[in-house]
Amino acid sequence: MPELPEVEIVKQSLYKNIKSKKIKKIIIKNRNLRFKLPNNFSSTLKNHKINHVNRFSKYLIIRFNDNKYCLIHLGMSGTIHIVRNKDKNLITNTSFYSSPSIPKKHNHIFLVFDKFKLIYNDPRRFGFFKIFLSNKELSDYLKKYGPEPFEKKFNVKYLKKKLKGKKKNIKNYLLDQNFVSGIGNIYANEILFFSKINPNKKSGRLNVNDYKNIILFSKKVLKFAIKKGGSTIQNFLNTEGNLGLFQNYFKVYGRENLRCLRYKCTGTIKKKKMSNRSTFYCNMCQK
C-alpha cells in the first residue's frame, strides 16, 4: 500500500510521538512477516531510547541511543497505531488506519512505552523489520537503492545513463527501486500521465524532454501527495486521524473508462496489466 508520501506521513507521526521515548517492553504475537522477525529484535529495542525517526524511500528508520537501527517496511498492508494508556480504545495520532479502535486481528508487534503503546498491524504480512547494529550496516543495506526523486542525483545524466538502449518499459523502471526509490504503482501511473508518456513505452526510446518531464513530475506529484496527507484507499488515515486527500486528485489511477482530465484532451483512460500490476493511462495524450 504505502508509497513514499504515505510513509513520509507515518514518519512525521512517529517522529512526533516516539522520539526521545524509551521502549519499556516488547510483545511479539507473530514473527512471521515478509522476513522472519530477527532474533535480536527485542534485545536491540528493549530499554532503549529512540534517538531519531527518519525515512528513506518506503522505509522508516528508527535510530536508538546506542546507534543501532530498526528499519520498518510496511509492505502492502502494514499500519502503525499509537494508543494512549488512559483511553484504550482511542487511537490518537495513528498512522494511517481508519478504525476508531484498535484493529481486532493481525496485531503482530507491540512496543510498550511509558504512556502509550505502538502497535504494528499487517493483515497480509508483506511488511518487515530489520535490525542494523551500526550506521555502516544500515548504509550498506540501503546503498543498492536508487536515489529518491528529490535527490540531485536523479537528473538527466542519470536517466540517460540508466535508460539508454533499454527495452524495459518506463513504467516498470519507475517501479524499480534500484532505479529510483519510493515510487509505487499509484504514483508511477500519475507521474507518467503528467509526463505525457505511455507507460508501455520502451525506456530506450525516451528523449531528453521525456527525462526532464519524468524528473519534474516525480518531484511534483510526490510533494503534492505529501502535502495532501497521502492517498487514502480503503479507509486509511493520516497522522492526525484524518483521511489522506490525494486520491481526490488522481488523474488516471482507478479511472478506467472515464474521460481524460487533461484540458481539451478527448481521450479515455484505459486499464491494462503490466508485469501483473494495474496500469492506467490516457489513450490519446500519453504517447
Added chain:
DNA sequence: AAGAGGCCCTGATAGC
C-alpha cells in the same frame, strides 16, 4: 544480463 512472471498473504468485492 535483462526482463517477465510467480509467489508470499489476507480481505474486500463482484458474480453466479
Added chain:
DNA sequence: TGCTATCAGGGCCTCT
C-alpha cells in the same frame, strides 16, 4: 446465503 474468482498501494526470487 455461500461458493469462487479476481484484485489490492510491494518486492524478492526464479526462469528464460
